[in-house]
Amino acid sequence: MQAQRNGHSVIVYPDMIGGWYFAEIDGRAVYRFGPFESHKLLRELVGILFPDIPVLELVEPSSLMDDSTLMILGNAERVAKITEEQKTAWQ
Template sequence: MQAQANGHSVIVYPDMVGGWYFAEIDRKAVYRFGPFQSHKLVRELVVVLFPEIPVLELVEPSPEMDDSALMILGNGERVSQVAEAQGTARQ
């Protein structure tokens, strides 16, 4: 399923008032879901909805979570996952 995860990532993050969100990053699009009442609920949803897609979890709220920031974080997470997989494959 590497091809399915390629180009996809999910970011879990809190807002400034205690709500939790997740965003699916799909190459050039950002899809936001939330707010949810708890981090636990978001984690349970993400595991079921995106079982093979890399997930980045942010624990500190940030007022700068616009689509551009989420896209940068999502793309960075994908690059990190690919580099890690390539390093493991070479060993």
């Protein structure tokens, strides 16, 4: 829960030629890692490194993955998870 509130998330995404990347969004910083050859390997690595951090996975490759786009996507994922938790708590 703390990670969702302080701006920490991870985005997993493919590139245009079949490699896989992840970006850690931490506040206003974006840290990119990759390419990785295997989606499975990348998911295992992210699960070990960030077990309690919200992860957004994109399946369609895009050439528009600049830092601003990744931050927007990371923030949207955190807000969605917080909203869902609050909704569940009220039911």
